[in-house]
Amino acid sequence: xSSRRIFARPARFAAIAPYxxxxxxxxxxxxxxxxxxLSQTAIAQPPYEPxxxxxxxxxxxxxxxxxxSLDNFRLLISDDIYVFAYLRSFTVAVTATALLLLIGYPVxxxxxxxPKTWQAVAMVxxxxxxxxxxxIRIYAWINILQHDGLLxxxxxALHLVSQPVVWLSTDxxxxxxxxxxxxxxxxxxxxxxxxxxEPALEEAAGDLGAPPWQVxxxxxxxLSLPGVGAGVLLCFIPIVGEFVIPDLxxxxxxxxxxxxxxxxxxxxxxxxxxxxAAIVLLVxxxxxxxxxxxxxxxxxxxxx
Amino acid sequence: MRxxxxxxxxxxxxxxLGLAFLYLPILILVIYSFNASRLVTVWGGWSxxxxxxxxxxxxxxxxxxxxxxxxxSSATIATLLGTLAAVxxxxxxxxxxxxxxxxxxxxxxxMPEVITGLSLLLLFVALNAERGFWTVTIAHTTLTMxxxxxxxxxxxxxxxxxxxxxxxxxxxxxxHAFVAVxxxxxxxxxxxxxxxxxxxxxxxxxxxxxTTGPGSATLPIRIYSEVRLGVKPEINAICTLVIALxxxxxxxxxxxxxxxxxxxxxxAPL
Numbered sequence: 001x002s003s004r005r006i007f008a009r010p011a012r013f014a015a016i017a018p019y020x021x022x023x024x025x026x027x028x029x030x031x032x033x034x035x036x037x038l039s040q041t042a043i044a045q046p047p048y049e050p051x052x053x054x055x056x057x058x059x060x061x062x063x064x065x066x067x068x069s070l071d072n073f074r075l076l077i078s079d080d081i082y083v084f085a086y087l088r089s090f091t092v093a094v095t096a097t098a099l100l101l102l103i104g105y106p107v108x109x110x111x112x113x114x115p116k117t118w119q120a121v122a123m124v125x126x127x128x129x130x131x132x133x134x135x136i137r138i139y140a141w142i143n144i145l146q147h148d149g150l151l152x153x154x155x156x157a158l159h160l161v162s163q164p165v166v167w168l169s170t171d172x173x174x175x176x177x178x179x180x181x182x183x184x185x186x187x188x189x190x191x192x193x194x195x196x197x198e199p200a201l202e203e204a205a206g207d208l209g210a211p212p213w214q215v216x217x218x219x220x221x222x223l224s225l226p227g228v229g230a231g232v233l234l235c236f237i238p239i240v241g242e243f244v245i246p247d248l249x250x251x252x253x254x255x256x257x258x259x260x261x262x263x264x265x266x267x268x269x270x271x272x273x274x275x276x277a278a279i280v281l282l283v284x285x286x287x288x289x290x291x292x293x294x295x296x297x298x299x300x301x302x303x304x
Numbered sequence: 305m306r307x308x309x310x311x312x313x314x315x316x317x318x319x320x321l322g323l324a325f326l327y328l329p330i331l332i333l334v335i336y337s338f339n340a341s342r343l344v345t346v347w348g349g350w351s352x353x354x355x356x357x358x359x360x361x362x363x364x365x366x367x368x369x370x371x372x373x374x375x376x377s378s379a380t381i382a383t384l385l386g387t388l389a390a391v392x393x394x395x396x397x398x399x400x401x402x403x404x405x406x407x408x409x410x411x412x413x414x415m416p417e418v419i420t421g422l423s424l425l426l427l428f429v430a431l432n433a434e435r436g437f438w439t440v441t442i443a444h445t446t447l448t449m450x451x452x453x454x455x456x457x458x459x460x461x462x463x464x465x466x467x468x469x470x471x472x473x474x475x476x477x478x479x480h481a482f483v484a485v486x487x488x489x490x491x492x493x494x495x496x497x498x499x500x501x502x503x504x505x506x507x508x509x510x511x512x513x514x515t516t517g518p519g520s521a522t523l524p525i526r527i528y529s530e531v532r533l534g535v536k537p538e539i540n541a542i543c544t545l546v547i548a549l550x551x552x553x554x555x556x557x558x559x560x561x562x563x564x565x566x567x568x569x570x571x572a573p574l
Contacts, residue, residue, distance in 0.1 A: 010478050012399040015392030018385040018449065019401070022408040025446040029423035032430050107322030110315035122319065124558065129326045131500075131554050133507040135524050136543040139531055140329035143336060146535060148343075150332060183326065234414065241416020243510055248531060258418045265422065275426070278419050285416070293410050 030282075037072055037275035072276035082277060085260040086284070092246070092256060093239040096178045100235050101228065103179060104186035108227075109220075111187070112194035119195065126191075130184040138177050138248050145173050145249075174250035178239060186231040193227030194220075226295070233292040237285055257281055334547065337540035354541035364526055364542065371506055371523040374437065378444035379501035385445070386452025386501075387494055391482070393453070394460040412450045420447065421514030428515065435517030443515040444508060448501035455500060459493035460486075492560040499557035503550050 076082045111122045129137065144150045145167035152164040167173050197220070205215045221228075243258035255263070257277065265274040337355075341348025358364055389409055396402070412420060424443045425435075433439055463486070471481040509524040516522065521529075523546070530539055 010482070011391050011395035014388040015396060015399060015405060018389035018392070018409075018453070019405055021385055021446070021449070022405070025424065025427070025442060026408050026412065029427040032426040033419075033423045036426055103322070103325075106314070106318035110311075110319030110322070113311045113315050114319075122323075125323055126326070128554060129330070131503050131550055132330065133503075133524070133543070133546055133550070135507065135509055135527060135531075136333070136546060137329065139527070139535075139539060139543060140333040142531065142535055143333060143540070144329060148346075180325070180329070183322070187322070237414045238416055241418050243418050244528070258416060261418050261422070271426070274422065278422050281416070282419055289411065289414060292414055293407060296410055297406075 033275045033278055036272055037279050038069060039272050040069065040071070072272045073280070075273060076276055076280060081255075081260065082257075085255050085257040086280070088254055089240045089242075089257040092174070092178070092242075093236050096175055096182070096239050097232055097236045099175060099179050100182055100186040101232065104183055104190055104231065105228075107183075108187045108190035108194055111191045112197070123188075123191065126184050126187050134181050135244065137181060138245055141173070141177055141180065142168065142248065145176070168249065169251040171250055174246050177245040177249040178242065181245060182235045182239065185234045189230035189234060190224065190227040193224045193230075197223055230292075230295050233288050233295065237288050237292065240285060241281060330547065333540055334544045336537070337544040339537060339540075342537065354537045355545075357538045358541050358545070361538065364523075364538075367521050367523045367526040368542075370437070370520055374440050374444060374512075374522060375502045375505040378441045378448060378505045379498050381441070381445045382449035382452050382501045383494060383498040386449035386497060387456050387490075389449065389453040390456035390460055394457050409450050409453050412447050413454070417508070417510035421511040424511070425514040435515060436520040439515045439517070440512050440520070440522065443511050444501075444505040447508070447511060448504050451500050451504060452494075452497035455497040456490060456493050459490045463489055495560040496557045499553045499560075503553055506546070506550070 107126075111119060111126070114122055142149075147164055147166070147168070149167070151167060152161075155161045155165065156163075201219055201223070202215050205219045206212070210218065240256075241258045242256060243262055246256050247259055261274050261277050261281070264270050264277065338350050338352070339346075339348055340351035340353055389405075392399070393402075393406060393409070421443070424439075424446070428435055428439050467485050467489070468481050471485045472478060476484065507524065508522075509528055512522045513525055513528075516525065523542070527539060527542060530536055
């Protein structure tokens with residue numbers, strides 16, 4: 001019994017190296033984002049005025065605090081481009097997550113009902129695309145969706161359309177790309193809860209006369225809600241900040257916040273505004289991030 | 305009194321459609337990489353032409369080499385740090401700052417990459433670090449050690465603690481017990497963690513774009529800039545090579561995890 005505690009002390013020392021690493025390369029960088037978001041734009045290298053210069057003493061520090069400005073944040077609110085970019089990001093994320101749930105749920109449900117050995121095979125099959133480069137998977141869709149691509153060839157051959165349909169640079173292409181890339185993230189948590197579910201519960205509901213849709217809606221779905229929550233959060237949060245998929249597959253007429261941030265940073269070289277936009281995005285995502293962490297912790301504790 | 309059948313036709317169809325949706329695009333890409341025609345969508349017979357083209361493209365080869373170097377070094381550092389973190393979290397019970405620590409480890413898993421990349425670039429600029437191989441390696445280590453920690457921690461969590469305790473009852477020092485008993489048992493998870501970190505690093509575009517400097521582009525950065533200019537059959541060949549490399553990695557990782565689970569079963573009755 002006491003050996004467990006003896007073991008705990010050296011294990012705590014194991015935390016030192018990763019702790020320092022994460023503090024230096026994860027926490028400290030956010031301090032810099034915050035600092036730069038409060039500073040003025042400058043045409044120089046780096047393209048912002050330094051705010052703190054600790055070598056200059058207390059007076060300089062006081063002057064620096066007086067010089068902090070919220071201009072960049074004011075700009076974000078007043079500039080329609082940013083407001084629209086945030087709104088579009090959330091609309092896209094909500095729509096894509098709903099599509100993912102609709103498509104992922106039946107697949108996960110099918111997996112959970114397979115015999116045990118086949119479940120393992122199906123799980124590997126779902127995980128493998130997650131290991132395969134997402135850029136390559138998006139590129140595969142460009143091959144299929146382009147003007148003379150496979151999809152149009154098939155549609156033409158089947159006489160479903162009379163001339164090629166424009167797929168690339170449309171929202172449909174973007175949704176296809178997002179759903180395709182994030183599907184494993186939705187299926188796996190759903191499958192995990194559905195596979196643990198007691199089949200006797202569904203059978204009992206059926207025996208008591210409930211038709212299949214009622215069994216699903218009154219028994220299966222409510223019991224799978226933890227998996228639904230995990231899948232939705234796991235997809236929603238990164239989709240909001242998504243940059244590559246909309247850039248390659250959607251048109252350039254309305255940008256998501258990830259793209260706007262990228263352009264502001266690399267093309268306009270307005271680092272303070274980009275930093276402010278990143279802070280706002282982070283604050284907005286903080287609620288789902290914290291929700292996700294709590295869910296994760298609860299599942300780890302249940303798993304023990 | 306009708307019993308629900310375990311596996312309905314609806315289940316089978318949705319599962320088949322889901323898997324077809326996941327695999328067909330990749331399969332089509334691989335097939336077209338052997339296409340002799342310059343037009344990506346016209347089939348001109350089987351050919352290795354685009355593979356030749358790739359091996360003569362110096363910029364692409366350099367980018368691929370850069371990606372491999374970054375992936376190997378960042379995966380190795382990430383595995384060391386991630387394993388330590390997993391040990392601290394699952395065996396360290398309570399220590400000061402544990403909540404912050406686990407928060408820091410989970411946040412990068414879901415944080416949009418744009419934010420992580422941007423914040424790291426600002427740090428490197430503030431430190432006046434020259435951007436290139438090392439800054440990308442550090443950035444990838446930060447991201448992937450979190451994945452390693454999760455993989456190793458789940459293995460440690462399912463491990464029977466009485467094995468460690470027995471070793472210590474027999475007079476082992478805690479660190480010795482860990483090296484002699486625990487480490488061999490979690491080794492497959494550590495291997496799987498390294499493989500995951502390796503492929504994630506090989507895959508990353510956004511964070512690498514923020515943290516790399518001029519003249520040190522990784523493979524995804526090169527592919528991305530080519531793809532934006534339009535579809536080129538050479539890209540099909542490169543992508544197929546990357547898929548083949550990742551397939552090898554997956555086979556090794558799944559063998560490792562199979563080893564891990566069979567050990568877990570044989571360890572349980574002890």
